[in-house]
Amino acid sequence: MIELLQLPFMQRALIAGVVLGVVLAYLGIFVTLRKMAFFSDGVAHAALAGAAIGLLTRVSPLLSALIFSMFLAALIYWLEKKSSLSSDSIIGIIFTSGMALGIVLLSLRRGYQPELIGYLFGNILAIRRQDLILIVVLSLLILAFIVTQKRKLTLLTLDREMAHMAGVHPDLYQLLLYVVLAAALVMGIRILGIILVSAVLILPVSSARLLSRSFKSLILWTIVISETVMIGGLFISYYLNLPSGAVIVLTGSAVFSLAFGANAFLRRKKMKSTRPAGRP
């Protein structure tokens, strides 16, 4: 174990996993409560075009994907405000168009495309030093934003009118949430890939919801589960020599199954204890 932690690629993987584990978990709370799972999926898939632009122009693909996705998030927000189309339709259009553009751009490069596989399925063990610096700095900035603006983001999630009456600017905070979420998703793509990144937003908070009786406990449980899943999945994938992103997601699924079982057991026990005597 100690030897494993001395390996530079493992150190980078762990730091990225731990930092992103907190950020994605926290954002996942707002994503699930606001029913934004499709938004997350859409922006993550459309990010492929951003990464492809970086590969073609020899700019960092992570940086170009970040800028491109944040732009798309702002575009989705603007279209939601200005058009009569439903949010689902707008995201669906951006999702498929971005993905298609990414495939076309990548096809312009000749030969085998290992980057495409890396972006589709992620590879936490292949994170480079400059990627790690970008991930840590941006994650800390996002975390600072979430922690300082938690009350406003939570109010917006609860009810727009309530947020307005409490002095929150709902439109501004919705835009900020979209942009910040897009940035976090792109960083998550390096670990889990375009296809699986949404799982880390949704699985920890869904498991935590089954164990929580207040918003405070939901936040705590979500972060604890997310970190357990990230670190646990990373070690399991290393020892079993399996793809890290997929193993992290499967670890999250296993934790969710346990939480679901525990919740069902406790509910049944509670029902039995409150059932009037003499009734089956």
Added chain:
Amino acid sequence: MEPLLEVKDLSVHFGNFTALDRVSFTIEQQEIIAVIGPNGSGKTTLLKAILGLIPYDGEIKIFGKKVATVLPQLGYVPQRFAFEKNFPLTVEEFVNLTCRKPDKLPFGGALHAAGMAGLEDKLIGELSGGQLQRVLIAHAMLHQPRILFLDEATSGIDMEGLSDFYSTIQRLNREHGVTIVMVSHEISMIYKFSDRIICLNRDLISHGETKSALTRDVLKKLYGDNVDLKVHSHEGSAS
């Protein structure tokens, strides 16, 4: 002296549909003002426009200022509080979240006064409709607003609670000087408890002191002939 609330040529459009058409009125004194009208007459739209929750044409001033600058002095209880029922938020967390200065609030006392003591740790998603409505009202009162806007706030409150509710509203107004602007369908309660009335049917039908403005003709204009409304002359009561 500036009027408490001034609404001038207020129009609200949703696409091609006009929900409110050039409505103007002023509220000068700390009174209980009822807003009545049939379904779809623009009552909720009026409240939302006043509070800056929807875009509008025209001019709205509260205490002579733009609404955004006086929001902390306003309370609002919506008709429907459409939140995600799975939101794991306790009543105490809800109040702390929505209050600007939660540490200065007499939280337990206010819930106790609203008959909601002991609900602090209950999840808001687990409250009944009536309980939730009472928490929202208690919560709005906690802010000690100068104007309290209530949009059919009694929905979900039983008959016994209804009278208590209107008494509380009256006490807030008479003893604490809170102006109440309330949308309601309970004509008899409005007749008994409100000082002034605003009768809407997309435009302003009538506005004035309740006893003189709430006439049989006005009620007919609002609700038509099919509604059996017994107004016993101007001095009597309505039901």
